[in-house]
Amino acid sequence: MKRELLDVCVHCGFCLPTCPTYVLTGDEAESPRGRIYLMSLAERGEASIGGAFTEHIDSCLGCLACVPACPSGVQYNLLIEAARPRIEEEAPRDTLFRRLVFALFPYPRRLRAAAVFGVLYQRIGIRPTRLLARLPARARALESLLPPVRVRDLFARTPRATLPAGSARRRVALLTGCAQRVFFAKVNAATVRVLAAEGCEVVAPRGQGCCGALSLHSGRDEEARRFARRTIDAFGDGYDAIVVNVAGCGSTMKEYGELLSADPEYRERAAAFAAKVRDVTELLAELPPVAPRHPVEARVAYHDACHLANAQRITAEPRQVLAAIPGVVLVDVPEAQICCGSAGVYNLLQPEAAEELGKRKAANLASVAADVIATANAGCLLQIGRFTSDGTPIVHPVELVDASIRGTGSK
Structure with missing residues (x-):
């Protein structure tokens, strides 16, 4: 946590009405400026990593609504991204549930296998309400987030290459995502059809996996770098744009240049890759519709x-x-x-x-x-x-x- 970034905050309070956790609790420590104060204490060695510090940093959603609201230009995104890896290093929360989440969600094959059991559970048609009520809140949340999906949809694959309708205007690569390809294959299919109809050749590179978004936003930076390198390798070159239809993934992929800035082998490739990343709505807004x-x-x-x-x-x-x-x-x-x-x-x-x-x-x-x-x-x-x-x-x-x-x- 760099002192010069922390000192930009003048504690004016413009961030407060935009912060979800402050809106819910009214607790100053649950606001961006409160968390910045805690970071400042930790940077000066006046607060330990762990305990209250970890609790309030973990409770931040990382939604970044405070960033556009700040009149002083505080780069809260950089601050929270620096605080979380420090917690991982000095006071890791190595719980069984946390290990399960990060062993499952960034890996589409594992997630698909788990989802098959979820679909079978849904088909039973009877939710054990009393049993669910006794489960920990995290387990109940996991159960309730499973969307209605058919088994065959879980195994749907995006075509490796789709030719444009009419003359080609762009050649683009599509990130198929983790949860996206498992639970929302229909969104990927719609993305391919729309881009093809608008004159794009669409390639879905094989071998792509997690982009690293979940890891980066949780302070698991080295894991995020590993996923980023794999993504860059899987996509290769030769595209006008790399299209993403998941906001969190697009945000992370646009940061690859910074994420891999210290890697001499990937530094330039990462910056070039990040410069080509476009949200699908961003690309469609750039292309006059045909x-x-x-x-x-x-x-x-x-x-x-x-x-x-x-x-x-x-x-x-x-x-x-x-x-x-x-x-x-x-x-x-x-x-x-x-x-x-x-x-x-x-x-x-x-x-x-x-x-x-x-x-x-x-x-x-x-x-x-x-x-x-x-x-x-x-x-x-x-x-x-x-x-x-x-x-x-x-x-x-x-x-x-x-x-x-x-x-x-x-x-």
Whole structure:
């Protein structure tokens, strides 16, 4: 934690109403400026790593809503990314559940195998409510986040190469993701169809695995670097853009240059790779549409995924892409800047706070009476789906674009 970064904070409080944990608790230590104060104490050797320090750093979602809200330009993203590895080194929380999470979620094959058992559990049709109530909160959260999915969908594969409709305008590579390819293969399929319809040759490189997002956001930096190197190797060169349809993954991949800046073998490759990363809505906003759009008559509530809006500063592009669909009416959501509580694996490691935030987000979304909820992140899709009980469809924006191009409607 660099002193010069800590000293930028003047403790003005503009961050407070944007911070989910402060909004929930009103506790100063649960705010960005409170956490910066703790970091400053630790940097001066006046507070130990562990105990209260670890508790308040762990409770931060890393949503980064405080960054665009700060008038002083505090780089809280750099501060929290420096604090978490220090905890991993000096006061690791090596719990069985934490080991399970990081042994499962970054590995699509393992996650798919676990998901098969989850689907079979769902097919039983009877939830052991009394038993579930006795389980730890983390185990209950894991059970409740499993989306309705068919076994055959778990094994769907994105085509290795898809040719464009008409003349090629771009040659792009697609990150198929971890949870994305297992639980949201339909989003990947929609992404490929839309990009092909808009004149892109789409390649899904084989051998790609986790991009390192979960590890980086949890302070497991060396593990994140290992995943980053593997991703760079798997994708290779020869693309105009590297397309991502998961906000957290895109945010991390755009940081590869910084993540691998001390690696002489990968430094230049990582910077070149990061410069080509585009969220799918970002790329679609750059490309003047050529595929005709059919009407999708729907009121759409767009939820800003934190790592798209706050880390990548992409807010206008998804709205531009959705607004270009005939019949779509975008509606504003109250407390739009407050995180839904997903935040990578936060909803598993901090289930109580995540549940409060999930219910709050679902209530705000319900208040606008939308026909469809759209959000550009797999974790948000799972989290919002968990707490939305009125049957409102929850989709990725690219699925609505796909429905418009294909003329299949929104539902």
